[in-house]
Amino acid sequence: MERIQSNTRTHIHVIGGGLAGLTAAITAAESGARVTLYEGHRTLGGRARTADGPYRTNEGPHALYHRGPLCTWLARRGLLGPVASVPLLEGLRFRFRRAGALRALPPAALLRLSRRNPRTAPVDATFQEWAAGQAGDEGARAAARFVAAALFHHDPGALSARFVQERFSRLTSLPPEARYPVGGWARLVERMAGHARGLGVAVETGARIDTRTLGELARTGPVTVATSLDAARVLLDDASLTWESGRTVLVDLAVRTRRGDPFIVSDLDAPGWLERFTAQDPGLAPSGEQLLQGQFPVGPDVPRAEGTARAEQLLDLGFPGWRERTTWRSEALADGRTGAVDRPGTTWRDRPAIVRGDGIFLAGDQVAAPGLLSEVSFTSGLEAALLAVKDAGGSSGRRSGSGVDLNRT
Template identity: 45%
Template sequence: MKPDLHIVGAGLTGLTAAIEAAERGWRVTVAEAHSRPGGRARTLPAPYRANLGAHAIYVDGPWWAWLERRGLTPPIVAAPHQAGLVRAGGRLGPWPAELSQAIAALPAEAPAEESFRAWLLRHVDAKTAEAIVGVVFIFTFDHDPGRLSAAFVHQRLRRALAGGARYVTGGWSTLVDLLAERAAGLGARIHTRTRVSALPAGPTILATSLAAARRLTGDASLTWPSARMTTVDVGLRADGGPDWFRVIDVDHRIYAARYSLADPTLAPPGHELIQISAACAPGERKADAERRVRQLLDESWPGWRAAVQWYRSAVRTDCTGAIDLPGTTWHDRPAVGRGGGLTVATDQSAAPGLLAEVGISAAQLALQQLGETPRLAQAHVGV
C-alpha cells in the first residue's frame, strides 16, 4: 500500500514525527540517507561512544513530557558533582560566585529588538557582561552570542541554568533505538541508506537540515542563521588525571566535558571520553580552533597528550539549531507549512524550543497543518 505520508530524515525530529503520525492513523514511510537512524543524534560504537550531536536533553521541556507520556524516556544521568573550571578574564579557576549572582540579578525579561550585549551593559559592568556572553556560548554555539537578540539569549540562559540538563546513558543512540522501535511497532517503515533526490509525491515532512530542504525544494527562502564550530573528541587513559567534569572557557568560547565521568559506559575501564566544542569566528580555520582547544587542555589536564588513545575533530556548520538576531524571534524563521502538502521540520524552522526541541515542535506543527489522514477522512464520509 502506498504511504499516506513521506518523512525525509530519521533523526530525532523525523522519528518523533513518524510516531505521532502513525498514532494518528497515517501510513508512514521514513527515508534516511545513513546506514542507521539518528541523524545528528548518532553515537559511535565502542570503545569510545562519542555523540555526533549535542549531548544533553532537557527534562523540563515539552519533548521530555512527550516521551514520558509514551513510556519512551531513556535512562539518564545528571552531571556529576565534581568541580568545574572556568576561564574568565584570562584566569582559569573555579566558577566565580559573583558571576552566578550577576546572572541571577538580571531582569526576568529582555527585549527582542536589542542585542544581548547592549542589554547586559545596562545592568552590569563591561567585564561581567563579557563573561556572561561567554557562558551563553554553551547553548548557542555562536562565536559572539552578545550580538544575538536579548530575548532569545536570556530565555535560554535562564533555562540552561535551571538544572534541567541530563545525559542519555549509552549516548544518543539509546534514545534513537527506542524511538525507531516504537515507530516501527506502529507500522512506520524506515528505509535506511535511502538518499532522496527529489520531493516525494503526496504529503511530505522534510525532517532534514534546512540546507538539505533548500536543495530538495529549490526554495531559496529556506535559510536562517546558525553557528559554525569545531568539535574535538578525545579518548585517553585516565592516568590519575584531574577530577573536573567540565571546563568552560568564556574568553575563547570553548566547552569541554568528560562525559565518561557522568556515564562510564562511554569509554573502556580506566579511560575517559572528553568531547569539546569551540566556536569558530567567521573565516577562522579549523586548525586555529583546534590549537585553542589543545591549549585549554594543556592548562586544565597537564600530560593529557601522552595519554591520548583516540582523537577526532570536525567543523560543523549550521547544525546546532537556530539563532535569532536582534529584531527577530522564532516566528520569523522559515514557515513549517510550504503549501501543497509539503512541510519543513528542522531545528531552524518557525517553532519554539531550545536546540533540538525546535525540530520536534516543528514536526508537531507539520502534522497539525497536514490535517486528517485520507483513511480517517474516508471513514468519516462512510459514517
C-alpha cells in the same frame, strides 16, 4: 525505489530519520495515519547518532533538558529510558577560565544575570547591550561566552537579548536541567525507532529522495521534509530556506583517567567548552579512560586551526598532561549544523515556516519552532506531523495528544 502510482492523499511521508523525522513519524502514526519514513543513510538518527566502537561520541545534541517538552513527550511514551544527571561531586568540579587562569567560580555579575527573567530581555537589542545594563560589561561578556555552550556561536553578545537570555537562564538553572541518555543518543534513537515500527511506520533506510521522487510522494499524501536546512533548500528548490547558524570546532578525545580532572571547563575569555562525559556515563569509554568532548565556536572566515589551538590551550589549563594521556582523538568543523540563532529583531517565528504549501511541511533545528537545542527539531517535527494529518483529512483512528506546549521557548 519503485514508481508511485496512487493519486489518493491518504499516506503521510517523512523524509529524514533524525530526531525531527522520528518525532513526525510517531506523531502521525499515533493519529492513525499510514506513515513511511525515508532515511538516506543506512542507520537512523541523523545528528543524534552515536559513534560505534569504544568511544561513544555524539555529533549533535548531547543533553536533554528535563523541564522541556521533549523529555515530557518521551517519558509519556516510555521512550525516555535511563538518563544520567550531573553527579553532585562532579558538579563541584566545574571550572572557569578567567583572565588566563582556572578558577572555581565565575564572576558574581554572571550569577546575578542568570537570575534575570528572560521575558525582561528585549528582542530588538543585542545581548551585550542589554546584559551590560543589567550586570556591567564584564558580566555581560562572561555570560555571552558561557552561553556559547548552548549556541555554538562565536559572538553570542551580538545576538538577540531575548534569544540568548532564554538559553542562559536554562543553562544556569539549579538544580541543572541537563539529563544525558545513558549509552549515548543512539539508545534513545533505537527506542524511538522501535516505537515507530510498533505503530506501523514503514522505515526505509538507504532511500535517497530527489526532487522528482519528492513530487511523486506528494501526489499520494502530505510530505514532511525533516532534513538539514541546506538539504531541504536543494530538495524543495527553494532559495528562501536559509537561516543563520553557528560555526564551531568539535573536539573529542579519550584520555587515561587522572584523579582530580575537572568535570567541565568553561572558557570565559573566549567562547569554548570542555566536558568530561564519562563523569555521568562511564560506559562511553573503556575502563580506565575518560571521554572529553568540547566545542569552540569560530567566526565565518576563521580557520579551523584557530579553534583547535584554543581547545588545546583550555586542555593545557584544565587537564594537565593530557597529551601524554591521550588514547584517541577526533575533531571536525560543524558549519551551519548546530541549530538556529536569532539576531536582534527576530525570534523563532521568523525562521523558515513549517508550512511550505502543496502538502509539504518542514522540520529541523533551523525551522520556526521554539525550544533549546534538540527541542527545536522535536517541536517542529511534532507540529509538522499534526499539520500533515490535518492536511490529509484527519483520521478516524487512534489519537494521542502531543503532551507539550509548542509555545514554550
